[in-house]
Amino acid sequence: xxxxxxxxxxxxxxxxxxxxxxxxxxxxxxxxxxxxxxxxxxxxxxxxxxxxxxxxxxxxxxxxxxxxxxxxxxxxxxxxxxxxxxxxxxxxxxxxxxxxxxxxxxxxxxx
Amino acid sequence: xxxxxxxxxxxxxxxxxxxxxxxxxxxxxxxxxxxxxxxxxxxxxxxxxxxxxxxxxxxxxxxxxxxxxxxxxxxxxxxxxxxxxxxxxxxxxxxxxxxxxxxxxxxxxxxxx
Numbered sequence: 451x452x453x454x455x456x457x458x459x460x461x462x463x464x465x466x467x468x469x470x471x472x473x474x475x476x477x478x479x480x481x482x483x484x485x486x487x488x489x490x491x492x493x494x495x496x497x498x499x500x501x502x503x504x505x506x507x508x509x510x511x512x513x514x515x516x517x518x519x520x521x522x523x524x525x526x527x528x529x530x531x532x533x534x535x536x537x538x539x540x541x542x543x544x545x546x547x548x549x550x551x552x553x554x555x556x557x558x559x560x561x
Numbered sequence: 562x563x564x565x566x567x568x569x570x571x572x573x574x575x576x577x578x579x580x581x582x583x584x585x586x587x588x589x590x591x592x593x594x595x596x597x598x599x600x601x602x603x604x605x606x607x608x609x610x611x612x613x614x615x616x617x618x619x620x621x622x623x624x625x626x627x628x629x630x631x632x633x634x635x636x637x638x639x640x641x642x643x644x645x646x647x648x649x650x651x652x653x654x655x656x657x658x659x660x661x662x663x664x665x666x667x668x669x670x671x672x673x674x
Binding site: 452454481482484486492493494495496499537541543545546547548549550551552553554 | 592594596602603604605606609611616617619620652654656658659660661662663664665666667668
C-alpha cells in the first residue's frame with residue numbers, strides 16, 4: 451500500500467464548478483500535511499499547508515481528518531488557470547523532515 | 562526574494578558517464594532537500610541537509626549518488642557512473658530552520674541513454 455494515495459483523475463470540470471480531491475495517508479504518526487500544485491513540466495508549488503482541522507484560502511479549502519487519516523482539497527468557482535496536477539503531501543517526521551508525495555490528481559477546467 | 566535555482570535544466574548523458582547537478586537554495590534557508598521523480602511515479606525523497614551536514618540520506622538509491630553541501634550554501638548531486646534507471650527529474654527544495662514548508666526549484670531533467 452502506498453503511503454499517500456490519491457485518485458489520479460483526470461477530473462474534467464467546467465469553469466465555475468466546485469471540485470473536491472481526496473487523499474489518504476497510511477502513517478498515523480504523520481504530523482503535517484500540504485497540497486502542492488504542479489503544472490506540466492514545472493516544479494511543485496506550495497498551495498496550502500494543512501495543520502489542524504483545516505483551513506481556507508480564497509476559493510480553496512483544505513480539510514484534515516486525523517482519525518480517518520484523510521485530507522481533502524475543495525476548489526470553488528474553478529478557473530481555467532486552476533488546470534494542473536494537485537499533489538497531496540505528508541510529513542511524517544518532525545519539523546524540516548522529508549516529504550512523502552502522492553502521485554497527484556490531474557484537474558482540467560474547461561470552458 | 563529569489564527562489565530555488567537549479568542547474569542545468571536539462572542533461573543528456575550516456576550510460577557510464579558522470580553528471581553533476583547543482584542547487585542554490587533560497588538565501589537563509591538552512592534546510593536543503595533533494596527529490597527525484599522517475600517517469601510514471603511519484604516524487605521521492607533522496608536526502609536532506611541541515612546547513613552542511615547530512616541529516617537524512619535514507620532515500621539515496623545507491624553509492625553511485627553523492628551529495629555535498631560544502632559551506633552550507635549550494636549543493637551538488639553527482640551521479641557516477643550513470644545508469645539508464647537514473648533518468649528522471651531531480652528537484653531541489655529548501656526551507657527555513659524549524660518549519661515544515663519546503664519550496665522547490667524548477668528541477669533538472671536527466672536523461673541517460
